[in-house]
Every structure is written in C-alpha cells, then in structure tokens.
Amino acid sequence: MADIVIKSVAKRFGSHTALHDIDLTIKDQEFMVLLGASGCGKTTLLRIIAGLETLSSGEVSIGGRRVDHLPPRERGIAMVFQNYAVFPHMTVFENIAFGLRMKKVSEADIKDKVTRAATLMHIDPYLERYSAQLSGGQRQRVAVARALAVEPSVLLMDEPLSNLDALLRLEMRAELKGILAESKTTTIYVTHDQVEAMSLADRISVMNGGRIVQAAPATTVYANPADRFVGGFIGNPPMNFLPAKRSGNEAEVAGYRLAAPAGGGSLELGIRPEDMDIAEDGLHGKVRVVEPLGPHKLVSVDVDGHLLRAVLPNEADVKSGAAVALAPRPGTVRWFEAESGKAVATSGVAA
Template identity: 60%
Template sequence: MAGILIDKVAKQFGNAVALQEISFTVEDGEFVALLGPSGCGKTTLLRIIAGLEVQSSGKVMIGERDVSSLKPAQRGLAMVFQNYAVFPHMTVFENVAFGLRMKGADQARVEAKVRKAAELLHIEQYLERFPAKLSGGQRQRVAVARALAVEPAVLLMDEPLSNLDALLRLEMRAELRSVLREAGTTTIYVTHDQTEAMGLADRIAVMQGGHIVQIGAPTEVYSRPATRFVGGFVGSPPMNFVNTVAASGQARLGGLTLASPVDGPIVLGFRGEDAKLTDAAGGAPFTVRVAEPMGSHLLLTGRIGDDLARVVAPPAAQIAAGETLGLALDPARIVWIDPETGRTHPGA
C-alpha cells in the first residue's frame, strides 16, 4: 500500500478556479473522505489524483513516486464510480477478473485474487451469474471487488453509494468500512453525504469553493467545526447559530449567561442534542414552531430570538407548537463564531 501527498494542487478551467492550492496527506492505509456540496471541487481533486484531469500547478505523490505526469494506468490505483460500470455481457467472475486480465495475470493468480475479493464482499455465490440477475447493492459489491482484486496502492471512490436506496446504503456503508479496514487499502472517498463521511472515514476533509476548510477526525469536525459553514454542513440536524452581543466577557440569552471569548457581536453555535430543556425563566427562551416525532427522539424546530434552531428532545416529551421553553447549554459543547469571518474563535 502507499500514502498520498497532495502538494499545492490548483486547477483552473479557463477563468474559472476549481481548486486553490490544496495541500494535505493521506497516510498509508488511511480512509479520507472529501466532503462538500456540489461544485466545491471534490470530484475535480479526485480526478486529478487519478490522472483523469491535469492540475494547473502542484504535484501528486503516491508513496515515494511523483505521479503528477503519469497516465492513470501507471499510478497503481483503482477507482469505483457512482455508476457501477459493470459489464453486462460478462459473469461476475469475469467482471471482477477484468483488471487482473488487463495486467496480464496468469489464470492461477486470477482465480486466487477473484476468490479473495469475492469473499471479502460476500459475493462468492454469485460468481457465475450475470449482472442482470443481481440487485443494485450486489452490482455495487461487484464493482468494489473488481477494484480490490488488483490490490491497488490507492482506491479512489466517487459517490459509490448514491444510486442505492437508503437501506442498501446503510448496509453497504457498514460492509465497505469493514472490507477496506481488512484490506488495509489507502482510500479517498468523495461524497456530499455527511452521514457517509462520518460513518466511513478516519478523517474528513470538508471542502468549500475549491478550498479544504477543515480536515480532521469525524468527531472533531462535528464537535469543533472550524467555520460556520462546516457546522452547518456537517450534522443532521445541522448546528444551530444564534446571533447575540457580548459585554464584559458575557453573552446573555434570556436567563442563560455564558462566558464569551470577545465583546461585541458574536454568533453562538450549538448542536441540537446538546441543549437541555428547562423552565423558560432559567434558560435561553425557545419558542416551538413544529414538534416532529422521529422515533428515537422528538425534533423541535423553533426560534431563539430571531434565529431558527432545532433541538432534540426525549421521544416521550409532551411538547406542542406555540410553547416557549428554556434551553440550558453546556459551555464545553458550544462554539463561538466571528460573524464577519465565519470562523470559530481559537480556543473557544
């Protein structure tokens, strides 16, 4: 296997800047997710690593090799796309064997590697079938098995689960995490789905406007977002943001007083599950507009002053629209954000 170094990689399409000098590393055997909305540059970056696009500047290292000018076939990597791209006229065995045969592997090696990949993905019983006889989830397993069979130094995945229904995505996400951990393959995974990124990755690189705005462990990105954008993009429901004004090192929201890192206008960020319901006089006043039973919890949507907020309450809580409650917040679980720059205050 091999690690990856992305060194000041930039990309322009005419006058449009797609990537702005991106630099980061992926350790040998690590799983890194590139997470962001459509148009943020994540697929462009993946295609540059694969050799399907040429960077305007910067370099890509895989292991000890600078692969920036090498063709895709020379980079020692494999890709799995959103489109399964399995060959309908070939059996599952021949689909999985395709990359090996292209590399000139002998039949004994093909047999061994196909069987191993099929067992990892639990498709060994389907090797003699044609793709038309498989479900969507099974076809996706074939695509992943084909990529792993060639034992690539690096596996690149571009939204590979987005065509599956919700239950299949959940099943494949758990399976994929287990398989790649066992195979020890260095993986970069592109997704716009923060749930996939949180569940799969060792680290998440959140992208916005051609930049990586934060890279870190899923729990770090979730709990300590570097910017308001990250807090609002990662999490379901997203982080809540309340505008307030601090004075003498304190911010007051009704009966709730919190130590602020600066005086003046500031934004308080908190997760819905970190708010505890209390009496209206003793906390931040929260007026409920909608109460949605979600099974495991009750999702409350309402307002704190002029700002919309979503709060997670116990499933059996008896709360109706129009009620005004108080919210208690743990100072250790909140973030303070500069309203002008959108960045989290250091040490907050």
C-alpha cells in the same frame, strides 16, 4: 507505503477556478473522505489524483513518488465509480478478472485473486452470472471486488453507494468499512452524504468552494467545526447559530448570558440541537413545531426571530405555541466570528 501527498494543487477551467491550492496528506492505509456539496471540487480532486484530469499547478505524490505526470495505469490506483461501470457482456468472474488480465497476470493467479475478492465481497455464489441478473447492490459489490482484485496501492471511490436504496446503503457502508480495513488499502472516498462520511472515515476533509476548510477525525469535525460552514453542513439537523452581544468575558444571546472568549469583534453562538435541555433559565422562545421522530422529538423554537432547533426526549412536555427555555449543556457552546465565520474558542455556560 501508499501515503498520498497533495501539494498546492489548483485546477482552472478557463476563468473558473475549481480548486484553490489544495494541500492534503493522506497516511498509508488511511480512509479519507472528501465531503462537500455538489460543485465544491471533491470529484475534480479525486480525478486529478486518479490521472483522469490534469492539474493546472501543484504536485501529487503516491508512496513518495510524484505521479501527476503519469497516466492512470502507472499510478498503482484502482477506482470505483458511482454508476458501477460493470461490463454487461461479461460474467461476474470476467468483470473481476478484467484488470488482472490487462496486467497480464497468469490464469492460475487470476482464479485465486478473483475468488478471494469475490469471497471478501460476498458475491462468490454469483461468479457465473451476468450483470443483468444482479441487483444494484450486487453490481456495486462486483465493482469493488474488481478494484480490490488488482491489489492497488490506493483505492479511489466516487459516490459508490449513492445509487442504492437507503437500507442497502446502510448494509454496504458497514461491510465496506470492515473490508477496506482488512485489505489495508489507502482509500479516498468522495461523498455528499455526511452520515456516510462520519461512519466510514478515519478523517474527513470538508470542502467548500474548491478549498478544504477542515481535515480532521469525524468526532473533531462534528464537535469542533473550524468555521460556520462546517458547523452548518455537518449534523442533521445542523448546528444552530444565534447572534451574540459581547460584554467583556461574557456574551448575551437573546437575554441569556454566557461565558465568552475575550477580545473584540462580533460573535455568533453555535450549539448542536442535541446539546440542549429544557430549563428554568436559558434561551427563551416560543415553540413553533414539534416533530416526533421515534426515539426523540425535534422541536423548533422562535428565539428573538431566529429559529432554534432542539432534539429532546419523547417525555419532554412541549407543545406548539408554548413558551420554553432551552439551556446549552456545559462545554457544548461554540463561538464563531460573526464576520468571517471562523471558530474562535470553546466555552461552557457561565455559572
């Protein structure tokens, strides 16, 4: 078992607190993605798990064993870095074998494990080449193969695909998910790329300001964000937000009435750009920009001084400057507290 339990972990750099009492459990063989903008604390948390950074308080356990006092080599982990960290003076074989030799594995076993890891990563034809003779994608495959060859309990990956071009990143992403599922390795993967996170993760931990604001499967994070930050961070384009005036069990948004959660306090409506259709009645506004994007078009609409983005089919008859009404599809509206930004309920459109 290689479950990971992070309990009340905090990290302070002088007067700056980088992590605020993080609690997180990663299940055995789970693929967990730490997602957030630069400076949110995701790499700091990864480095604490790896033993490359000391924590200020809290505990880290792997497989039921507390490890936060242990050096990295005794934690049963392997790590893949953003810059590959492939040794230029070694061949691909020697790079992959490096960790095994450090563990004093026999040469026969080294050959077997290196061959297996290289085959898994589709780099077995290049075992005698040096890193200068490899492409960026091949060097990244070497780095992953080296990590997998030592058969770690936990694999930690820090932005491993960020240096690759878009097409290669897409290919590597698909391969990586299959390879790690096959290896049955518990994986923590750091990225700022939400598409990468959504496509890879069993669960996503969205981080903001040194805190985990939501940890859930990708579909849950997307469809039911825990707060306004998650809704605005996840999605491209992100979720739209419009102020609402509450009246009993209804709310008025730019003159359009919807069913709303009961209670006091000001509300904001949240709606995904792809969850709206042109209708006779809806959120009325004036089209500002129409952007053709191949399979669909992105339409930006001015609704009472607020910008509303909608993803519409190419056949939708909308032109810049025209008046339009956009109706949210039933069940897709989300509500947030205007002051705290926290999600309060899910509701469809009132009949």
